[in-house]
Amino acid sequence: MPDIREIQVSVNGEDHSAKVETRTSLGDFLRQNLGLTGTHLGCEHGVCGACTVILDGEAVRSCLMLAVQANGHEVTTVEGLAGEEGELHPLQEAFWKHHGLQCGFCTPGMLTSLVAFLRDNPNPSERDIREAISGNICRCTGYQGIVDATLEAAKVMQGRV
Amino acid sequence: MGVRYLGAEVQRMEDPRLLTGHGRYVDDIKLEGMLHAAFLRSSQAHAKIHSIDITAASDLVGVHRVFTLADLGVNYQKPMNQLYPAPVIEQNKTQYPLAKDEVCYVGETIAVVIADSRAIAEDALALINVEYKTLPAVIDVRTALEEGSPLAHSDTESNLMGKMRSKFGDIEDAFNKADHVFSAGFMQHRGGCHSMETRGVIARDDPWGDGLTIWTSAQSPYLIRRALANWLGEPEEKIRVIAPDVGGGFGPKAGFYPEEIVIPLVARIMERPVKWIEDRQEHFVSTTTQRDQYWDLEVACNVDGKILGLRGKVTHENGAYIPYGILLPNSSLTPLPGAYSIPAIDVGVDIIFTNTVPNSPVRGAGRPCGIYAVERMVQVVSRKLGIDPAVVRRRNYVRPEQMPYETGAKLRGGDPVVYDSGDYEALLDKVLELSDYESFKDRQIAARKEGRFLGIGISSCIEDTGMGPYEGTTVRVDASGKVIVKTGAASQGQGHHTMISMIVADNLGVKPEDIIFESADTAKFPHGIGAIGSRIAANVAPSAFDAASKVREKAIKLAAEILETAEADLDIESGIVRVNGAPDVSISLGELAVKLTPPSSTRVPTGFEPLLEATSFEGSAGSPIASGSNVAEVEVDNGTGEVKVLRYSVAHDCGIMINPMIVHGQIVGGVVHGIGNALFERMIYDKQGQPLTMNYGEYLLPLASEMPRIDVTHMETPSPLNSLGVKGAGEGGTIPAAAAVIAAIENALEEFSVEIDYYPVDPQYLLGLIDSSIDSKSSSRLS
Numbered sequence: 012m013p014d015i016r017e018i019q020v021s022v023n024g025e026d027h028s029a030k031v032e033t034r035t036s037l038g039d040f041l042r043q044n045l046g047l048t049g050t051h052l053g054c055e056h057g058v059c060g061a062c063t064v065i066l067d068g069e070a071v072r073s074c075l076m077l078a079v080q081a082n083g084h085e086v087t088t089v090e091g092l093a094g095e096e097g098e099l100h101p102l103q104e105a106f107w108k109h110h111g112l113q114c115g116f117c118t119p120g121m122l123t124s125l126v127a128f129l130r131d132n133p134n135p136s137e138r139d140i141r142e143a144i145s146g147n148i149c150r151c152t153g154y155q156g157i158v159d160a161t162l163e164a165a166k167v168m169q170g171r172v
Numbered sequence: 173m174g175v176r177y178l179g180a181e182v183q184r185m186e187d188p189r190l191l192t193g194h195g196r197y198v199d200d201i202k203l204e205g206m207l208h209a210a211f212l213r214s215s216q217a218h219a220k221i222h223s224i225d226i227t228a229a230s231d232l233v234g235v236h237r238v239f240t241l242a243d244l245g246v247n248y249q250k251p252m253n254q255l256y257p258a259p260v261i262e263q264n265k266t267q268y269p270l271a272k273d274e275v276c277y278v279g280e281t282i283a284v285v286i287a288d289s290r291a292i293a294e295d296a297l298a299l300i301n302v303e304y305k306t307l308p309a310v311i312d313v314r315t316a317l318e319e320g321s322p323l324a325h326s327d328t329e330s331n332l333m334g335k336m337r338s339k340f341g342d343i344e345d346a347f348n349k350a351d352h353v354f355s356a357g358f359m360q361h362r363g364g365c366h367s368m369e370t371r372g373v374i375a376r377d378d379p380w381g382d383g384l385t386i387w388t389s390a391q392s393p394y395l396i397r398r399a400l401a402n403w404l405g406e407p408e409e410k411i412r413v414i415a416p417d418v419g420g421g422f423g424p425k426a427g428f429y430p431e432e433i434v435i436p437l438v439a440r441i442m443e444r445p446v447k448w449i450e451d452r453q454e455h456f457v458s459t460t461t462q463r464d465q466y467w468d469l470e471v472a473c474n475v476d477g478k479i480l481g482l483r484g485k486v487t488h489e490n491g492a493y494i495p496y497g498i499l500l501p502n503s504s505l506t507p508l509p510g511a512y513s514i515p516a517i518d519v520g521v522d523i524i525f526t527n528t529v530p531n532s533p534v535r536g537a538g539r540p541c542g543i544y545a546v547e548r549m550v551q552v553v554s555r556k557l558g559i560d561p562a563v564v565r566r567r568n569y570v571r572p573e574q575m576p577y578e579t580g581a582k583l584r585g586g587d588p589v590v591y592d593s594g595d596y597e598a599l600l601d602k603v604l605e606l607s608d609y610e611s612f613k614d615r616q617i618a619a620r621k622e623g624r625f626l627g628i629g630i631s632s633c634i635e636d637t638g639m640g641p642y643e644g645t646t647v648r649v650d651a652s653g654k655v656i657v658k659t660g661a662a663s664q665g666q667g668h669h670t671m672i673s674m675i676v677a678d679n680l681g682v683k684p685e686d687i688i689f690e691s692a693d694t695a696k697f698p699h700g701i702g703a704i705g706s707r708i709a710a711n712v713a714p715s716a717f718d719a720a721s722k723v724r725e726k727a728i729k730l731a732a733e734i735l736e737t738a739e740a741d742l743d744i745e746s747g748i749v750r751v752n753g754a755p756d757v758s759i760s761l762g763e764l765a766v767k768l769t770p771p772s773s774t775r776v777p778t779g780f781e782p783l784l785e786a787t788s789f790e791g792s793a794g795s796p797i798a799s800g801s802n803v804a805e806v807e808v809d810n811g812t813g814e815v816k817v818l819r820y821s822v823a824h825d826c827g828i829m830i831n832p833m834i835v836h837g838q839i840v841g842g843v844v845h846g847i848g849n850a851l852f853e854r855m856i857y858d859k860q861g862q863p864l865t866m867n868y869g870e871y872l873l874p875l876a877s878e879m880p881r882i883d884v885t886h887m888e889t890p891s892p893l894n895s896l897g898v899k900g901a902g903e904g905g906t907i908p909a910a911a912a913v914i915a916a917i918e919n920a921l922e923e924f925s926v927e928i929d930y931y932p933v934d935p936q937y938l939l940g941l942i943d944s945s946i947d948s949k950s951s952s953r954l955s
């Protein structure tokens with residue numbers, strides 16, 4: 012019989028309590044139980060980074076984590092990055108301006124990874140950014156637009172432009 | 173009204189949705205009562221199936237039903253259709269949607285479990301018992317035609333699928349009169365799709381008789397509709413195929429897969445919607461890949477490096493079945509002679525079955541291979557004669573005054589290959605400047621003093637883009653004044669919504685945000701071809717331009733009557749038709765649309781057809797030929813064999829650019845794909861046909877940390893073949909990249925006289941070459 016537990020988790024500032032199978036990954040839980048399909052699953056083995064969400068401020072791979080492990084934690088997904096009125100996060104704005112996305116499939120994971128990264132490294136070099144997303148695979152862009160967007164977003168977020 | 177958007181870096185209209193997590197990919201769609209599928213796939217490269225026991229799997233709680241081929245129904249015990257029949261195909265092998273009694277590659281579909289959730293369906297797979305009788309497998313394409321070789325299919329006599337040849341000019345004469353003949357052999361391996369979104373299919377059969385609706389992560393929804401309708405023996409009208417947001421395609425999503433038959437059929441049988449989402453492991457074994465080609469070429473040239481002829485042979489690994497005709501081997505040959513005027517060519521290709529996943533084009537299809545081959549031979553000429561590779565190229569380019577230039581080769585449809593416009597030498601000049609080619613020697617010498625090995629490599633290419641026949645567009649103004657733009661063109665990230673909206677907005681005089689864009693849904697537009705071969709811009713831009721122009725003409729004509737003024741005095745701006753010089757006299761496009769869709773008991777204005785609408789299928793009168801020259805600068809660590817690409821420069825000409833930002837993105841992304849081919853991506857099978865690279869730890873994709881900054885400069889030589897002068901840009905980054913990188917590696921290791929005959933160039937292989945050159949014995953992977 013499936014092993015089912017009850018969990019409490021805050022997602023994008025909203026508290027949820029839900030019953031989940033213990034084997035359900037956090038990624039599947041967000042997508043299927045909460046309908047937050049912005050989090051994408053690209054490899055389900057921890058390499059592509061598409062599934063990245065922010066858990067208590069840290070970027071984590073939601074395919075490598077069980078939903079039950081998120082019990083009592085705070086999760087931010089790509090749906091939670093824009094402001095209350097829907098105004099885009101500076102990083103989202105910069106991705107838009109610098110053509111940091113094509114098919115958009117890697118994008119949620121890129122954004123969440125980089126939002127967490129910029130919090131710890133507000134003033135990164137191009138090399139820092141390339142290392143920071145070396146665990147996020149993008150098949151479309153060649154990464155350059157993403158790197159340029161992040162450089163600009165860092166400046167904007169520091170009020171330097 | 174002047175042109176406002178064409179040529180501008182307009183930010184993409186797709187992006188706000190995708191940036192905020194509101195895309196709609198197949199797996200995001202949830203239908204009432206939907207069940208989930210998981211496929212049992214062959215664990216054997218080649219085997220007879222004696223029995224399939226589904227009892228235990230069927231009994232698992234949460235499983236609704238397990239299907240084998242027999243369970244699909246008596247009418248469906250047949251193999252899939254050939255999408256692109258061709259006389260060259262001597263043995264037409266397509267697979268059954270679920271295996272019948274023989275499996276020919278690891279990953280071939282055998283059975284499907286339908287359950288309440290994907291997790292349960294996957295649990296049930298482990299309970300299906302297949303009794304196989306293993307047959308010998310053929311994996312190495314080089315020995316596949318030898319006497320006694322295992323056969324990829326037990327009911328055939330040979331592994332030869334077919335042969336083709338590109339032959340023109342007097343090849344004997346070229347080789348007889350040449351000062352030199354040089355030869356080279358090399359293997360090219362191009363990996364798989366690896367779009368970040370895997371494949372996926374949802375199907376729903378409408379109980380009220382409206383037929384099947386299929387959502388699939390695909391590049392060619394109309395092709396899937398036609399293939400499925402043919403296979404089922406049902407009218408196309410009763411099948412609706414939708415490609416929603418698609419997370420990358422790159423070629424392998426342009427075909428028709430067994431799952432696109434099985435999921436619709438089981439949804440119909442179960443009378444419930446069914447979803448199947450490919451997982452990444454399945455992607456490695458079931459999504460088509462491009463795989464191996466072995467080339468053996470001879471080049472005839474004069475002392476000055478002028479090339480007179482090229483001849484030789486290609487052995488092309490086809491995999492187990494032919495899902496995609498001969499597109500791949502064919503497009504490997506058509507780019508010969510590349511950017512050069514080579515009077516005689518004779519290259520044949522043997523297309524050979526192996527017990528590996530079927531092959532299909534991957535970004536560029538065979539073009540990167542054909543161009544690599546030509547560029548390799550140019551490199552050989554340059555090295556053997558001691559002439560700078562830039563100079564050899566200058567001496568051989570097709571020159572602008574030769575345009576339109578007929579190469580002698582033929583396109584798939586039999587039309588001659590004609591280079592329509594371009595200035596290849598000017599592109600070379602541009603890229604040499606951009607890459608500081610002249611001063612490279614200094615950089616190389618300085619680095620060498622520090623014990624570092626730098627190298628530089630050039631590659632030039634042409635790309636036949638925009639193949640026909642069309643990609644149509646309908647433009648219609650509705651009563652609200654919104655402009656509905658519909659096209660068959662499916663997007664996998666290329667920004668069609670933005671590109672097409674820019675053209676319509678310019679031409680009709682509306683704002684892009686007033687455009688409602690609908691595409692890639694067979695119910696919305698009658699027919700389309702698909703996003704393959706860099707063909708969309710050169711086909712859909714002219715049709716969008718034409719349809720918008722026709723709507724504009726109709727609006728102006730009607731407005732002139734209503735406003736009682738001359739047509740020439742009218743202009744449309746922001747959706748309002750105004751009289752020049754009398755801005756208060758106006759009528760909106762919405763009001764005009766209402767006049768053309770009047771209520772009952774009223775009339776459509778005399779002389780007008782209803783609807784403020786037009787459809788156009790205008791495209792390109794032939795394939796516009798894009799071109800490019802690239803320079804790669806690399807550093808090789810001769811202790812570890814590691815190659816770092818330090819700099820990469822591109823000069824590219826895809827005619828008039830509609831949105832330079834999008835073109836730039838295509839080029840940069842394409843180059844990175846090509847660097848991945850040159851250095852990283854390799855799908856490895858063992859001798860028994862078991863795939864060994866099954867995750868992204870083993871199969872390496874290019875990562876941000878490994879990629880250089882890519883500098884791009886453009887030339888805009890308009891194509892004379894379409895109304896906007898555009899050419900395709902989707903693959904021009906990928907096509908020349910491997911040749912540039914590999915020439916750079918050889919250049920870095922010049923003192924070891926390393927000759928690379930294989931890619932991807934992994935460190936082990938490169939170290940082997942360096943070591944053997946030191947011991948001066950060959951360690952080629954080909955021997």
Ligand code: FES
Pocket residue numbers: 051052053054055056057058059060061062063072073074075
């Ligand atoms: S889906 Fe989690 S890392 Fe790829």
Ligand code: FES
Pocket residue numbers: 111112113114115116117118148149150151152368419420665
């Ligand atoms: S935008 Fe397509 S994978 Fe990154």
